[in-house]
Amino acid sequence: MLGRGGLVAIAAAQSGGQQVRGMATLKTISLRLKSVKNIQKITQSMKMVSAAKYARAERDLKAARPIGEGSVTFYEKAEVQEVGEKPEKLIVALTSDRGLCGAVHTSVARQIRNELCESPDNIKVICVGDKSRAILQRLYGKNIAVVANEVGRKPPTFLDAAKIAQQITQHSFSSGKIVYNKFKSVVSYNTSELPLFSESAISAAPKLSVYDSLDADVIQSYVEFSMASLVFYAMKEGACSEQSSRMTAMDNASKNAAEMIDKLTLTFNRTRQAVITRELIEIISGAAALE
Amino acid sequence: MASFVRTSRSAMRLLSSKPGSVITKRGYADEMDFTLAAANKVFYAKANVRQVDVPSFSGAFGILPKHVPTLAVLKPGVVTVYENDGTAKKVFVSSGTVTINEDSSVQVLAEEAHAVEDLDAAAAREALNKAQSDASRASTEIEKAEAQIALEVAEALVAVAQ
Numbered sequence: 487m488l489g490r491g492g493l494v495a496i497a498a499a500q501s502g503g504q505q506v507r508g509m510a511t512l513k514t515i516s517l518r519l520k521s522v523k524n525i526q527k528i529t530q531s532m533k534m535v536s537a538a539k540y541a542r543a544e545r546d547l548k549a550a551r552p553i554g555e556g557s558v559t560f561y562e563k564a565e566v567q568e569v570g571e572k573p574e575k576l577i578v579a580l581t582s583d584r585g586l587c588g589a590v591h592t593s594v595a596r597q598i599r600n601e602l603c604e605s606p607d608n609i610k611v612i613c614v615g616d617k618s619r620a621i622l623q624r625l626y627g628k629n630i631a632v633v634a635n636e637v638g639r640k641p642p643t644f645l646d647a648a649k650i651a652q653q654i655t656q657h658s659f660s661s662g663k664i665v666y667n668k669f670k671s672v673v674s675y676n677t678s679e680l681p682l683f684s685e686s687a688i689s690a691a692p693k694l695s696v697y698d699s700l701d702a703d704v705i706q707s708y709v710e711f712s713m714a715s716l717v718f719y720a721m722k723e724g725a726c727s728e729q730s731s732r733m734t735a736m737d738n739a740s741k742n743a744a745e746m747i748d749k750l751t752l753t754f755n756r757t758r759q760a761v762i763t764r765e766l767i768e769i770i771s772g773a774a775a776l777e
Numbered sequence: 778m779a780s781f782v783r784t785s786r787s788a789m790r791l792l793s794s795k796p797g798s799v800i801t802k803r804g805y806a807d808e809m810d811f812t813l814a815a816a817n818k819v820f821y822a823k824a825n826v827r828q829v830d831v832p833s834f835s836g837a838f839g840i841l842p843k844h845v846p847t848l849a850v851l852k853p854g855v856v857t858v859y860e861n862d863g864t865a866k867k868v869f870v871s872s873g874t875v876t877i878n879e880d881s882s883v884q885v886l887a888e889e890a891h892a893v894e895d896l897d898a899a900a901a902r903e904a905l906n907k908a909q910s911d912a913s914r915a916s917t918e919i920e921k922a923e924a925q926i927a928l929e930v931a932e933a934l935v936a937v938a939q
């Protein structure tokens with residue numbers, strides 16, 4: 487009952503607004519036209535900026551791909567499996583601080599939210615970038631272990647990845663994964679996962695014995711470095727998908743603004759003509775009344 | 778009866794053809810599947826090369842095709858790649874890992890790598906001076922460790938760039 491009442495009120499307000507806009511509001515229309523034009527300028531320049539950044543991100547990504555693939559290959563070849571004596575999970579959400587880029591951040595956060603929804607215990611989340619924190623904090627604030635800020639303003643470096651990897655190694659977990667956006671093409675990306683393994687999982691891998699001359703020191707250094715390179719690769723993929731997605735989003739916004747400008751110009755001209763016609767009628771009928 | 782013999786013989790042939798394919802696969806493994814990649818550049822991606830010499834913390838070693846699978850941690854130094862046509866390419870690496878897998882694929886992943894001919898001796902000496910002064914100023918354990926690593930890299934750089 488209450489809801490219906492609210493709807494009616496909104497509908498009434500809208501139709502009222504339409505009537506007001508219909509006549510004698512040349513000023514409001516021109517103001518609105520101006521603001522939409524400004525917005526279009528902003529989105530257009532944002533598109534240009536992200537196009538330049540995207541070109542760089544894609545070049546960087548090509549260089550980073552062998553590094554990520556190399557680390558994953560070893561996990562596959564050594565048949566590393568998660569060790570599951572205690573079901574502790576670690577999820578790394580790779581997003582950035584900046585929005586206006588379509589659904590890149592939401593899709594990462596949604597995937598993690600779905601998982602948290604099923605079993606909120608024993609899952610720790612490392613949020614890279616403010617966006618994933620903002621989305622997950624409200625419902626699953628107690629699951630968030632670490633938050634990394636200042637991501638996305640500049641292209642990710644290996645140092646950034648090393649810092650995140652260091653945080654990851656400080657948490658004990660039996661199974662872990664990185665949730666990130668894998669870049670496919672300018673218009674598409676896949677939200678995918680990369681496995682993370684702790685040192686104990688790698689030491690317990692069934693095929694590790696075929697590898698020669700290993701000691702604990704080598705394995706520890708190796709695991710730390712390969713984790714950093716994996717995070718680095720995933721960050722590059724994420725940055726590239728973000729820039730490409732922002733480019734498309736801004737392109738669409740510019741197109742929508744252009745459409746709006748067309749419609750507003752038409753309304754503006756019609757209203758202007760209507761005002762002129764009305765004034766003419768007023769003058770003529772005034773003159774006719776005097777005769 | 779005869780048809781049974783024939784089918785069993787063809788089955789035998791099927792069985793016997795299997796090890797043959799394994800052998801041809803092994804023959805393929807004479808080639809090395811070599812990747813040398815760093816965060817800043819990719820030098821080789823799944824390329825076929827003759828030999829690779831890498832510096833590691835357990836000592837420098839050479840990798841030929843069919844090397845025994847192993848893992849190693851790179852030391853700052855020069856990775857030398859001997860290509861199939863005999864040319865040797867020298868690449869300076871700061872740190873990283875070496876992975877040799879069972880299928881003769883070799884991955885050398887470095888944090889940063891540059892071709893030796895691109896290195897500048899004067900800049901390397903400058904970096905060494907800076908690393909030395911940082912190392913003397915370091916107070917906490919972590920700072921000391923970090924300065925020590927920077928010093929090691931700078932020393933290797935100077936030795937290579939000269």
